Amino acid sequence: MARIAVIGANGSIGGAVVVEAASRGHEVTAVVRDPGRYRGAAAVVERGDVLDPADVARVAAGRDVLVSAVGGGDGPGHLALIEPAARSLVEGLRGLDGPVPRLVVVGGAGSLETAPGVRVWDAPGLPEAILQIMHAHGAALDYYRTVADLRWTVLSPAAEIGPGERTGRYRTGLEQLLADAEGRSRISVPDYAVALVDEIEQPEHIGERFTCCSL
Ligand SMILES: NC(=O)c1ccc[n+]([C@@H]2O[C@H](COP(=O)([O-])OP(=O)(O)OC[C@H]3O[C@@H](n4cnc5c(N)ncnc54)[C@H](OP(=O)(O)O)[C@@H]3O)[C@@H](O)[C@H]2O)c1
Numbered sequence: 001m002a003r004i005a006v007i008g009a010n011g012s013i014g015g016a017v018v019v020e021a022a023s024r025g026h027e028v029t030a031v032v033r034d035p036g037r038y039r040g041a042a043a044v045v046e047r048g049d050v051l052d053p054a055d056v057a058r059v060a061a062g063r064d065v066l067v068s069a070v071g072g073g074d075g076p077g078h079l080a081l082i083e084p085a086a087r088s089l090v091e092g093l094r095g096l097d098g099p100v101p102r103l104v105v106v107g108g109a110g111s112l113e114t115a116p117g118v119r120v121w122d123a124p125g126l127p128e129a130i131l132q133i134m135h136a137h138g139a140a141l142d143y144y145r146t147v148a149d150l151r152w153t154v155l156s157p158a159a160e161i162g163p164g165e166r167t168g169r170y171r172t173g174l175e176q177l178l179a180d181a182e183g184r185s186r187i188s189v190p191d192y193a194v195a196l197v198d199e200i201e202q203p204e205h206i207g208e209r210f211t212c213c214s215l
Contacts, residue, residue, distance in 0.1 A: 001025055001026055001027060002021075002026045002027070002064040002065055002200060002201070003026070003027045003029075003062065003063045003064045003065070004021050004026050004027065004028050004029070004063060004064065004065045004066075004067060004200065005028075005029040005031050005046070005059045005060060005063045005065070005066050005067065005101075006018050006021070006028060006029070006030055006031060006042070006067040006069060007031040007048060007050050007056075007059065007066070007067065007068045007069065007070055008031075008032075008050070008068060008069035008070035008071065008106075009030030009031060009032055009038070009040055009042060009045075009069070010030075010032045010037065010038060010039075010040065011069050011070070011071055012163075012189055013069045013071075013106050013157075013161070013189055013192060013193070014030075014067070014069030014070075014106070015040050015041070016189045016190055016192070016193035017067055017069055017106075017193045017196055017197065018030055018040050018041050018042045019040075019041045019190075019193065020190070020193035020194055020196070020197045021193075021197050021200070022041055022042065022043075024197060024201075026197075026200075027044075028041075028042045028043070028044070029042060029044040029045070029046055029059065029063070030042035030044070030045045030046070031045075031046050031047075031048040031059045032045065032046075032047065032048070033047065033048070033049055034047070035047050046058075046059050050068060050070050050081075050085045050088055050089065051081070051084055051085060051088050052088065052092075053088045053089075053091040053092035053095060054092070054095075055092070056088055056089050056091070056092025056093065057092040057093070057095045057096055060092060060093055060096060060100075060101050061096060061098065062098070063101045064101050064102065065101050065102045065103075065104060065200050066089070066093070066101045066102070066103050066104070067104045067105075067106075067196070067200075068085060068089055068103070068104075068105045068106065069106040070082075070085055070106075071106075072133075072136070074129055074132075074133075075128065075129035075130070075131070075132030075133050075136075076132065078132060078133040078136035078137070079132050079135075079136045081136070082108075082136035082137055082139070082140045083136060083139040083140045083143060085140070086105070086140040086143045086144060087143060089103060089105070090103075090143075090144075090147055090150060090152075093150055094149070094150070100150065100151075102151040102152070102153070102200070102203070102206070103150055103151065103152040103153070104152075104153045104155065104196060104199065104200060105140070105144070105152065105153065105154045105155070106154075106155060106157075106196075107137050107140070107141060107154040107155060107156040107157075107209060108133065108134055108136070108137025108138070108156055108157075109134075109156050109157055109158060109159045109177060109185070109211070110130075110131075110133070110134020110135065110137060110138060111134065111137065111138040111141055111156070111209075112156055112159075112175060112176060112177040112211055113175050113176050113177065114176075114177050120134065120159060120177055121134040121135065121138070137156075140154075141154055141209055144209075148207075151203075151206045151207070152206070152207065153199060153203075153205045153206055153207075153208065153209075153210070154208075154209040154210075155192075155195065155196050155199065155205075155209070155210060155211070155212065156209055156210070156211040157187055157192050157211070157212065158177070158178060158179075158180075158185040158186050158187040158211065158212065158213040158214070159177060159185035159186065160184065160185060160186035160187075161186065161187050161188070161189060161192055162186075162188065162189060163188065163189060164188025164189065164190065164191070165188055165190065165191075166188065166190030166191060166193075166194065167188070167191055167214070167215075168191070168194050169191070169214075169215050170187060170191050170192075170194065170195050170212045170213060170214055170215065171212065171213050171214075171215055172195065172210050172211065172212050172213075173210065173211050173213075174208065174209070174210055174211070175209075176211075177211070178211060178212070178213035179213065180213055180214045180215055181215060185213055186213065186214055187212055187213050187214045188214065191212070191214060192212060195212035
């Protein structure tokens with residue numbers, strides 16, 4: 001059993017991570033900006049803003065794993081949140097006196113490769129707002145890759161992630177965008193949560209980004 005705090009637990013992906021982790025018997029704390037609005041499955045709820053390193057340190061203290069599933073809504077929202085959140089998470093964890101939990105972060109698919117040297121975000125015609133979201137996650141990943149003193153992991157979803165069945169089956173990769181048997185890069189939110197909690201239980205990607213896709 002791991003003690004897991006999930007920042008962004010009110011979100012669609014964060015909420016699914018809470019459900020998946022709690023269903024496996026982990027001790028899950030939902031971290032949200034307004035506990036009064038929390039409607040999720042976690043037994044324990046704490047207030048916290050990912051952009052405040054003191055909040056990060058407070059909610060991380062005594063936990064084995066800190067998950068960040070925060071999102072910024074639109075493109076400018078992501079630019080204002082995702083890379084600053086990465087810096088705040090790292091600063092907060094570095095400020096802990098006691099044991100430092102692992103950090104597992106929900107990332108983006110934009111920086112994955114579709115061919116050698118070609119990334120998802122290089123595709124022509126992508127709307128500016130989508131590019132902003134992709135590059136916000138790319139900047140955060142670049143930052144995490146400079147962090148050698150923490151046990152961080154970034155899990156990039158497939159290109160499409162949305163509501164769907166929990167099959168419990170998925171494939172993983174590192175830098176290449178993955179596709180399923182029908183050639184689509186997609187994963188359901190519940191299966192993404194399965195992949196994330198599997199990584200918590202059996203760490204294989206400490207200090208790197210990986211990705212998951214349906215079969
Ligand atoms: N294919 C892809 O690459 C792909 C696809 C989908 C999503 N994603 C990424 O996955 C992440 C999660 O997506 P989602 O759809 O689950 O997002 P979501 O439903 O919009 O949830 C985001 C959560 O982040 C929380 N949040 C925002 N700012 C915060 C802050 N300063 N402190 C603490 N919490 C904060 C929000 O909390 P409140 O409830 O307080 O507002 C919200 O619950 C995003 O970063 C998104 O870009 C990637």
